[in-house]
Amino acid sequence: MRILVCVKRVPITGGRMVLTDDAQAIQTRHLGFTISPHEECGVEEAVRIVEAQGGEVTVLTLGPAEAEEQIRDCMAIGADRGIHLVSGEEWDAQATAAAIVDAIRAEEPFDLLVFGNESADAGNYQVGIRVAYALGLPVVTGLKGLSVEGGRARCEQEVPGGRDVYDVPLPALVTVKEGLNLPRYPSVPAKLRAKGKPLDSRPVERPASRLEKLRLVVPEGAGKQAEILGEGAAAAPRVVEVMQELGVA
Amino acid sequence: MSALVFLEGRNDELSLQAVTLAESLGGEVAAVEIGGPYAPSAWAQAIVEAAGDADIVGPGSDRGNEVLAHVAAQLDVPLAANVTEVRGGEVTRVRWGGTLLEEARIHADRRLLTAAPFAFEASNSLLQAERLAPELDGAVRVVEHVAPDTGGKVSLADAKVVVSGGRGVGSAEGFAILEELAALLDAAVGCSRVVTSAGWRPHTDQVGQTGTKVSPDLYIACGISGATQHIAGCKGAKKLLAINADPEATIFAHADYAVIGDLHEIVPAISAELRKVQAT
Numbered sequence: 001m002r003i004l005v006c007v008k009r010v011p012i013t014g015g016r017m018v019l020t021d022d023a024q025a026i027q028t029r030h031l032g033f034t035i036s037p038h039e040e041c042g043v044e045e046a047v048r049i050v051e052a053q054g055g056e057v058t059v060l061t062l063g064p065a066e067a068e069e070q071i072r073d074c075m076a077i078g079a080d081r082g083i084h085l086v087s088g089e090e091w092d093a094q095a096t097a098a099a100i101v102d103a104i105r106a107e108e109p110f111d112l113l114v115f116g117n118e119s120a121d122a123g124n125y126q127v128g129i130r131v132a133y134a135l136g137l138p139v140v141t142g143l144k145g146l147s148v149e150g151g152r153a154r155c156e157q158e159v160p161g162g163r164d165v166y167d168v169p170l171p172a173l174v175t176v177k178e179g180l181n182l183p184r185y186p187s188v189p190a191k192l193r194a195k196g197k198p199l200d201s202r203p204v205e206r207p208a209s210r211l212e213k214l215r216l217v218v219p220e221g222a223g224k225q226a227e228i229l230g231e232g233a234a235a236a237p238r239v240v241e242v243m244q245e246l247g248v249a
Numbered sequence: 250m251s252a253l254v255f256l257e258g259r260n261d262e263l264s265l266q267a268v269t270l271a272e273s274l275g276g277e278v279a280a281v282e283i284g285g286p287y288a289p290s291a292w293a294q295a296i297v298e299a300a301g302d303a304d305i306v307g308p309g310s311d312r313g314n315e316v317l318a319h320v321a322a323q324l325d326v327p328l329a330a331n332v333t334e335v336r337g338g339e340v341t342r343v344r345w346g347g348t349l350l351e352e353a354r355i356h357a358d359r360r361l362l363t364a365a366p367f368a369f370e371a372s373n374s375l376l377q378a379e380r381l382a383p384e385l386d387g388a389v390r391v392v393e394h395v396a397p398d399t400g401g402k403v404s405l406a407d408a409k410v411v412v413s414g415g416r417g418v419g420s421a422e423g424f425a426i427l428e429e430l431a432a433l434l435d436a437a438v439g440c441s442r443v444v445t446s447a448g449w450r451p452h453t454d455q456v457g458q459t460g461t462k463v464s465p466d467l468y469i470a471c472g473i474s475g476a477t478q479h480i481a482g483c484k485g486a487k488k489l490l491a492i493n494a495d496p497e498a499t500i501f502a503h504a505d506y507a508v509i510g511d512l513h514e515i516v517p518a519i520s521a522e523l524r525k526v527q528a529t
Contacts, residue, residue: 013345013348013476013477013478014476014477014499015474015475015476015477015499016477016499017345017348017349017477026349036459037442037459038459092327093327093328094325094327117311118314118330120345120458120459121344121345122344122351123330123331123343123344123345123346124328124330125314125315125318125328125330125331125363126314126318126321126322126328126330129315129318129319129321129322130318130321130322132322133319133322133323138389139290139389140389141289141311141315142311142315156395157391158311159311159312159394160406161396161404162394162395162396162397163394163395163397164287164391164393164394164395165391165392165393165394165395166389166390166391166392167392168389177459178452178455178459178460179452179453179455179459179460182448182452208356209356210326210327210355210356210357211327211328211329211353211354211355211356212353212354212355212356213351213352213353214339214351214352214353214354215351215352216344216349216350216351216352217341217349217350217351217352218349218350219347219348219349219350224502224503224504224505226491226501226502226504226505226506226507227505227506227507228506228507228508228509229490229506229507229508230508230509231508231509231510232508232509232510232511232514232515233510233514233515233517233518234518235508235510235515235518236515236518236519236521236522237522239490239506239508239519239522240519240522240523240526242490242506243434243467243523244526246466246467246487246488247466248409248410248434248466248467249433249434249523249526249527
């Protein structure tokens with residue numbers, strides 16, 4: 001089983017977003033970086049499948065030179081090798097999908113391609129689907145359950161009121177959501193081994209954006225003035241009054 | 250220029266919000282619903298055929314975003330997902346689950362858009378939706394539906410009140426007082442990502458950008474600091490009551506009501522008061 005997982009380096013944001021002076025990005029000087037929780041579950045799932053059935057997990061990212069840190073993190077979870085398309089700029093969804101498709105075509109075919117359902121930052125909800133169309137693969141999104149057996153994938157998609165189930169032949173592309181599994185915490189030896197795993201890095205040139213980011217804006221309204229109902233247990237009667245006013249108690 | 254709206258259902262709240270977005274574009278608005286088993290590529294193809302060269306708009310739900318992404322891939326045009334405003338060829342759209350906005354320009358001769366949840370009022374125009382029944386052929390489709398056993402409890406997504414706990418709850422056992430309050434209010438219990446990562450609650454209880462997005466009448470955030478990941482999941486709430494020991498916690502900047510202090514004293518006191526009121 002050859003599995004590809006696509007991940008994206010994103011900052012670990014706290015409670016407040018501060019923008020750079022040109023409003024093109026979040027100020028990240030004091031922030032750490034990670035990948036989206038969806039993608040973390042994607043890596044974990046791929047590693048579990050290969051642990052059970054044999055094969056190889058490849059991790060691919062399109063991002064700045066520093067994104068090697070995220071590829072090594074994925075290798076510490078158990079990915080075997082990495083492909084790093086290096087670009088310091090932000091790409092729109094169509095260009096991202098096209099670059100990933102080019103990279104995949106240069107590889108031996110994969111049986112399963114795994115993406116996060118949407119990136120934590122841009123949230124375009126489409127890169128995986130566009131890649132599937134370009135490669136002519138079946139695609140199922142938003143998975144909370146996946147089992148791969150006998151050349152087919154049984155996919156459980158979370159929907160209001162339960163899960164919709166799909167059954168698709170491999171090769172296939174899936175996008176996953178947090179909750180699919182509980183990703184392992186990498187051990188120190190696993191982190192050390194990750195440093196020596198093969199990584200293929202190459203620069204890529206960003207084409208013109210068809211959904212062109214002009215600027216980022218911190219939304220108003222976050223600075224609400226809350227009505228203070230009181231301090232400690234003494235506030236309880238006032239809280240219940242408010243609940244009655246709202247018609248919920 | 251006209252617009253075609255994909256409705257998930259005739260009375261679906263997010264779909265009616267998408268109608269409002271379509272109406273804001275200024276042209277004629279038509280709507281389609283799709284029958285039969287869910288098969289995103291076939292549904293998208295039916296929408297593409299029905300749309301001609303019109304703009305295509307959908308709800309910013311999981312399914313709305315999925316179908317519109319299929320439309321975008323079939324047409325090879327950009328999709329602006331979760332927009333809050335459109336100004337000609339420019340849009341404002343949601344990033345980081347709504348804690349940041351992006352202004353962007355669409356370089357294409359038509360617009361593909363989904364409406365960010367709760368960025369628009371639901372439209373009350375009485376649109377006649379055409380019902381399409383696409384050929385499924387070999388399209389990937391839903392073959393089975395599995396419904397979870399909720400044990401008769403109200404689900405997070407449907408609850409009118411959500412009682413949610415964060416790091417401040419302190420332990421899995423600490424959620425007992427939240428469960429107690431929730432039972433009195435016929436509420437669902439939620440939690441922040443810190444709590445599921447610690448293993449105190451299952452991921453199905455997680456409210457947030459990568460968990461469930463809720464829209465209750467009242468959201469009670471107990472011991473939740475207010476990280477952007479969490480706010481993205483609860484900003485659909487009509488009212489937010491925050492209970493937190495730290496008066497400077499970020500959650501208060503998103504709250505309508507605040508109680509400052511130890512949730513371990515406050516939550517049981519609210520339950521006791523509710524019992525008193527409910528007994529009379």
